[in-house]
Amino acid sequence: MTKAASQKKSSSWNFDKEELFFKRHHLFSDTGKKVLIVYAHQEPRSINGSLKKVAMEELSRQGCTITVSDLYAMDFEPRATKKDVIGAPSNPEFFNYGVEVYEAFKKRSLASDITDEQKKVQEADLVIFQFPLYWFGMPAILKGWMDRVLCQGFAFDIPGFYDSGFLKSKLALLSLTTGGTAEMYTRTGVSGDFRYFLWPLQHGALHFCGFKILAPQISFAPEIASEEERKAMVASWAQRLKTIWEEEPIDCTPPWYFGQ
Secondary structure (H helix, E strand, O other), X not given: OOHHHHHHHHHOOOHHHHHHHHHHHOOOOOOOOEEEXXXXXXXOOOHHHHXXXXXXXXXXXXXXXXXXXXXXXXXXXXXXXXXXXXXXXXXXXXXXXXXXXHHHHHOOOEOHHHHHHHHHHHHOXXXXXXXXXXXXXXXXXXXXXXXXXXXXXXOEOOOOOHHHOOOOOOEEEEEEEOOOOHHHHOOOOOOOOHHHHHHHHHHHHHHHHOOEEOOOEEEOOHHHOOXXXXXXXXXXXXXXXXXXXXXXXXXXXXXXXXXX
């Protein structure tokens, strides 16, 4: 085998085996934090894949237990349908998804793919969402994960939301990539301040469920960046993770997003 072929083989190492290694390595560790990475990208060799990989490496090095939900690899179902409720609905005459899922949660009759993800969330101290920004929002598969997993009864209730949300003991962090440059995502830029698009993601979804929100990790425009710049983005993320447990959550209120 040539040196080039050997390097290529090494760089395409099976990521499922890699994740299994990290899980097994810390399976019996009870001294570290528990981290769930919800990963939404189709290509393991993408910069999103690299950011996920380096997070696994660094957090594992710290003694954390790492779990990864690789949504595309899992073929996760993003659609919220009647199939999410096992058994007869509470109202067979009119299907209201929110009501039926709430009742199914209380009766422990939600679909297993939902309860599997809820168990991962429940066990985590920190949930990292790794994804590319699509139309100022999440990819559909990740939006579907939030729609189905963070249901009433599990993540919140009425009352029981925002500071009183059921996930208030947990941290959440968005690590995302953009198509536009950092200059585009300023108050005077063509796309406006990046904090504007974070409002529905961080505040309307995650903080609504009680999560304490850490500042986002945004890797701007990797597609048009040089190889050295992309490496710097990954290195910056790895460096931040070294002290991630020392960070204070943001003040998740309108002024943080929109100013005074």
